[in-house]
Amino acid sequence: MGFFENNRLVELITNYLKTQFEIIKLDIQEKLEEILVRIFKLFLVATGFGITLFFLLLGGSEWLNQVLESRFIGYFIMAGIIGVASIVLFLSLKPRENESE
Template structure:
C-alpha cells in the first residue's frame, strides 16, 4: 500500500510540492516570530521611556509644589498657608474629576473608539 502511495506521489510530483509548502510554512513561522520579537521590544522600549518621563514629571511636580508652598508661606508671613493653598490647587481639580468622572470616562471612551476606527481604515 505504501509503495503505491509513493508511486502516485512521485508520479504526480506532489512530493516536491509538499516539501516546498512545508518549507514556505516554516519560513513564514520564523518571520512571524521575528516580527513579534521586534514588536515586543518596541513596546517595552516605549513603556520604559514613558515610565521614566512620568517618574521625572512626578518628582518635578513634587519639588515644585514644596517650593511654591514655601514661597507662599514667606509671602503671606504664615507658616502653613502656602501648604493649604497648594493643597487646594490640587484638591479642586480632584473634586471636579470625582464629580464628573462618568461623563469624562464616556467622552474618553467615545474618543478612543473613534480613534481606533480611524486607524483601521
C-alpha cells in the same frame, strides 16, 4: 516518480509555511519590543515630570508660607489647588452619556 514529486511538493509547502510563520513571529516580537521601549521612555519622562512638579509645589508652598507668615497654610492651599485640579481632570475623563436620547 509522481509519488516522490508529491512528497517533495508537500515538503516545500511545509517549509514555506514554517518560514512565513517564523517571519510573522519575528515581526510581532519586534513590534512588542518597540512598544516596551516607548512605555519605558514614557515612564521615565512621567517620573521626571512628577519629581519636578513635586519640587515646584513644595517651593510654592514654602513661598506661600513666607508670604502668609504661617508654617502650614501654604501646604493646605497647594493641596487644595491640586485637589481641585485632580477632580476636574477626573470628571473630564468620565465618558459622557448621549444627551440626544
